[in-house]
Amino acid sequence: MDFYFGLVQIIGVHTLLGLSAYIVLLTGQVSLAQAGFFAVGAYAAGMLTVLAGWHLVPALGASAVCGAGVACAVGFPALRVKGLMLVIATLAFGEGVRLFFFNFDYQIAKGEIKVGPLGGEGFRQIRFFPENGWSTGEVMVFIWSFVAAAMALLWWFDRSRYGSVLRAVGEDELAAQSVGINLTAVKVSAMTVGGAIAGVGGGLYAHYTTHIEHASFNILLATFAIAYPIVGGLRNVFGTVLAVIFVQGFLIEGLRFLGDWRNLLFGALIVLAMNLRPSGFLGARRRA
Amino acid sequence: MLELQTLSRHFGGVRAVDGLDLRVQEGQIFGLIGPNGSGKSTTVNVITGLFAPTSGKILFRGEDLAAVPTHRRLRAGIARTFQNIRLFGQLSVWQNLWVAQNSAEDQERQGFFARWLGGQGGVRAEIAQLLEFSGLAHKQDELAANLAFGEQRRLELARAMAAKPKLLLLDEPAAGMNSEEIAQLRERILKLRERGVTILLVEHVMELVMGVTDRIAVLNFGQKIAEGTPAEIQAHPAVRKAYLGGDAA
Numbered sequence: 001m002d003f004y005f006g007l008v009q010i011i012g013v014h015t016l017l018g019l020s021a022y023i024v025l026l027t028g029q030v031s032l033a034q035a036g037f038f039a040v041g042a043y044a045a046g047m048l049t050v051l052a053g054w055h056l057v058p059a060l061g062a063s064a065v066c067g068a069g070v071a072c073a074v075g076f077p078a079l080r081v082k083g084l085m086l087v088i089a090t091l092a093f094g095e096g097v098r099l100f101f102f103n104f105d106y107q108i109a110k111g112e113i114k115v116g117p118l119g120g121e122g123f124r125q126i127r128f129f130p131e132n133g134w135s136t137g138e139v140m141v142f143i144w145s146f147v148a149a150a151m152a153l154l155w156w157f158d159r160s161r162y163g164s165v166l167r168a169v170g171e172d173e174l175a176a177q178s179v180g181i182n183l184t185a186v187k188v189s190a191m192t193v194g195g196a197i198a199g200v201g202g203g204l205y206a207h208y209t210t211h212i213e214h215a216s217f218n219i220l221l222a223t224f225a226i227a228y229p230i231v232g233g234l235r236n237v238f239g240t241v242l243a244v245i246f247v248q249g250f251l252i253e254g255l256r257f258l259g260d261w262r263n264l265l266f267g268a269l270i271v272l273a274m275n276l277r278p279s280g281f282l283g284a285r286r287r288a
Numbered sequence: 289m290l291e292l293q294t295l296s297r298h299f300g301g302v303r304a305v306d307g308l309d310l311r312v313q314e315g316q317i318f319g320l321i322g323p324n325g326s327g328k329s330t331t332v333n334v335i336t337g338l339f340a341p342t343s344g345k346i347l348f349r350g351e352d353l354a355a356v357p358t359h360r361r362l363r364a365g366i367a368r369t370f371q372n373i374r375l376f377g378q379l380s381v382w383q384n385l386w387v388a389q390n391s392a393e394d395q396e397r398q399g400f401f402a403r404w405l406g407g408q409g410g411v412r413a414e415i416a417q418l419l420e421f422s423g424l425a426h427k428q429d430e431l432a433a434n435l436a437f438g439e440q441r442r443l444e445l446a447r448a449m450a451a452k453p454k455l456l457l458l459d460e461p462a463a464g465m466n467s468e469e470i471a472q473l474r475e476r477i478l479k480l481r482e483r484g485v486t487i488l489l490v491e492h493v494m495e496l497v498m499g500v501t502d503r504i505a506v507l508n509f510g511q512k513i514a515e516g517t518p519a520e521i522q523a524h525p526a527v528r529k530a531y532l533g534g535d536a537a
Contacts, residue, residue, distance in 0.1 A: 161404055161405075164386055167376065168387045171377060171378055178367075179387065180360075181390065
């Protein structure tokens, strides 16, 4: 049973990562920076619970704030460029974050051992869950309550004028500008909300794996983040959830029995899925 | 209301707009005509801020617009439609009007929270009125991309009106329309004037321009070659030669 609980945890955390890219993608921006915000959230929450002895819930709040703050700061310069230039700029940011944590040491003695991030060796012993005796099932429910909250938030946005404005910007920036929409404000706000969601996702990730290191936040994770809303489609948040289940549950875990052939099939199945549903599982409503 | 002072916009060596002087009075319907490539659309794009002028000034109600970014020009009261329709195709008709409610009045009326994250309740009556005006009430939940061509043109005009403009720039609103649709458009334009909206009408279709405008300026190669009432323009020899075709008889 624990295996399945573990899988559902992974799906939950990746859903948060995917949702953080979803809101940015609504404005038409392809961002590879989401893994960077996720890493910032992971280290922030881990350091607060391990080094500062905080409870996890306020630590996750701090993750959200850190993720949002970094996203907002990155958003202003990065969102001045578009398309492939933005992809490259955000990719560079993500790598920059990874290299920062590769070189980041901040250890303090806690009883007999030293704890805290230790450069390339990573940050071990993030043991909030085991220390407080949480079972895998409880952790799973905890993670999914944050996923549900993020989904509810984005669902609400979509019913509000803000959501329509995000989509309007994604569809035609020039027209959006001409009807009085401040493009910079809208894009940076989407990036900031995305950064907060990714930050919480990272904080949860750090605590269920108990061990994080720079290599976990690589380009592959950034690619997954943006792939989820693309594969899932932009009609609503459930597309992203379905895409995470498809990729993490089916392609990665479900096909494990295929051994090395899995990786080959993995790419082929994503291509197939995109061919069958070009605008994602839950794509935009069809033109008549 | 709107004053262009020796306005120029060059693209490399091309002088799309070249030293244009123009004065549009409040309440006027001002026609801007000229052959293809004479700089009409460029003028609209410079007024709305999509292009920066190469030189010259744009004064709107006495205020210089040089430092005002595009999205703020709408708040100041300038709205437009596009020559090649630019709707938000994957939003509904209703949402297309909703996102365009960015006038100064709208921003003051509602609090930040209600305006951005609130529901549709507070603005329903106003949008219903716009839908009524443009004859799209029965299509309010349709995606804009699914509308017929004439309906898209009407929606674009309604979207510009959703911003409660004082000055409306219409960039070839009659392009591709049949004469019945042009007659309806004419009615709408006249109704807008009754509401106190000043209109700059960039148009090819003479049947519309000559019928509704108070004053017309004619562009050719980015320069104004004539200005006057419709009757004066029709009789102007240089205009007939450059634009209306035919011999200058």
